[in-house]
Amino acid sequence: MLRIWFALMGLFVCSVGYAAQSYAAQSYAAQSTSMSDHSPSESAMSLLDNRFRVDSSIEHITFVIYRAQASKPVVLVRPDGRKYYFNRSPDNVRWYQESTMDIISIENPMAGPWQAIGQVTPKNKIKLISHLKLSAESLPERLFQGEDIKFTARLTSNGHPLVLRDFLDRVKLKVTFTKFIENEASLVKEARPVPIEVGVFADDGQNLDEKPGDGVFTVSLPVSTPPGKYRVRITSGNGVFLRAQEQEVLVYPNPIELSFIQSRKENQSHQVIFSGEQGMIQPGSLAAHIEHVDALGELIAVERAAVDAEAMRVQLNIPYRGVIGEYAWSGKVFATELGSGRELMFPLAEQTYSVVKDIDLAETRRLQEEEQIKQAQRLEEIRIKQQREEVRHRSIMIIVLSNVVIVLGAIFIWFAMRKVKAKKAAIPEMQLEIPKKR
The missing domain is CATH 2.60.120 (Jelly Rolls)
Incomplete structure (x- = not known):
């Protein structure tokens, strides 16, 4: 016991x-x-x-x-x-x-x-x-094709920021755009639109993320999809987080028009002109920054903002360099949306152009005329050759047809002669009877 x-x-x-x-x-x-x-x-x-x-x-x-x-x-x-x-x-x-x-x-x-x-x-x-919860900022209902937007999401547990680094490093949140279709769930799998991954969140303190490991995920979201209506989803790529957030947005065409005018004169600059669309861009809000690399690899930065409060365009001048070779430039253009007052940023993909030797117009004209004469001669030679081939072909056809006619005539005569001989052989010789004298 x-x-x-x-x-x-x-x-x-x-x-x-x-x-x-x-x-x-x-x-x-x-x-x-x-x-x-x-x-x-x-x-x-x-x-x-x-x-x-x-x-x-x-x-x-x-x-x-x-x-x-x-x-x-x-x-x-x-x-x-x-x-x-x-x-x-x-x-x-x-x-x-x-x-x-x-x-x-x-x-x-x-x-x-x-x-x-x-x-x-x-x-x-x-x-x-x-009590793990994913919350994200609401995207603007109107986005523009080509713009780049800062987008953040937060993970909390019991209402507090989640700062477990081992977990945060493995969440792998991503943003997808899916073409909007009514009653998508009723369609067969093969007919449903395919999600387009446009960005991956990071909590590493790099690029637009402000602080690493604070539970705030940031993505520089490039709106690269064609204009239209989309479902935007935030999901976990590795399945750690079960629930996804979803929002419907409209993507409008790019409201900034870009023009590049290349100079051919030594004392005249190249021009990059940005024009905002009326009714979309707030007047006087355009600004641009360009980084230009010349044929020698030298980098210069050119930037300018609209000075006039009513201006709908801004022009940047790139100095002309007479060095022959390839040139490149890229940058960003900034604006403000007229209706919402939202700040917009559009990255500019790298553009290239070339500087070549000055063209001698007289020499160029002479070479063009020589080329035209040579081209005419080649065409005449081709025409004569084709004509000769046609004559040769026609002669051959005449000879062939003549031989065929002769052969057919000979055969016909031969058959006719045989037929006449056959008739003669078929008729017996007539016997004449002479009456006898009494």
Whole structure:
């Protein structure tokens, strides 16, 4: 009896310890701690046998589980004993795995104690991310073909920015444009429009992203699709995040017209002229920046903004260089949309042009006349040759036809003569009877 009593006491102590650890882990996730260790958006725990508890209020949870190098994915066991595998799991489970990590997202997880079975590394704690939410800025309903727009999305957990770098580096959010079709879901798969990937979000502090690892994803979104109506979707390329955001937008034709006038004179500059479309671009809002590389590789920057408040065009002058060779320029043009006051930015693809030797008009005319004479001679030779071929062909045809007529005539005469001879042979010689004298 004493042994049974001690055994029951041991089980009671273990149960109390496990419950205390689970409660402490959940309470710890709700506190504001240092961003470098743990954030309010996640809980980290290292429990006995890799067990952790999911609260009944959680609608979406993500497990980040670290494994030994080159080990197999873990087996996730629900509170009721049902097991989830990397390659066998229900529709509400998304599983991303690497050689040392599993990221498992579950919609509406069962409340209670869960367990991860596998070669989980003891030095790393299992991270739980609950109430994960993706929110993104609303794109303007009217976009312009060729413009480049800064677009951001945020990941939060329990209303706080998600700053778990191991998770953020593997989310891989992307933006797709899909041609809008009414009742798209009713079409067969082959008839549905194919999504066009136009941008991938990054949280790396590069380009337009302001700060790395802050849970704010940024993309420089190039609107390269043809004008029309589209569905814009934000999705996770690796399936870690289950839900996608969607919005309908209209893409209008580019409202900026570009003209390049190349100079042929030494004291006259090349001209790059930008003109805004009336009713689309706010007067006086045009500005442009150009980077020009000459045939010697020297780079110069030229920029200018409209000075007149009513101006609908801006002109940039590129100095003329008489050096023979290839030249290139690229840049950006800025404007303001008239209706919404939205700032627009259009990147300019690289343009090229060439500078060649001055043309001697007299020599060019002489060469052209010589070429025309040579061309006329070639045409005359071809005509004479064709005429000779026609005469030769006609003569051959006459000879052939004459021979055929002669042969046919000979055959006809031969048949006629045979027929006459045959008739003569068929008629017997007449016998004349002379009467005898009495």
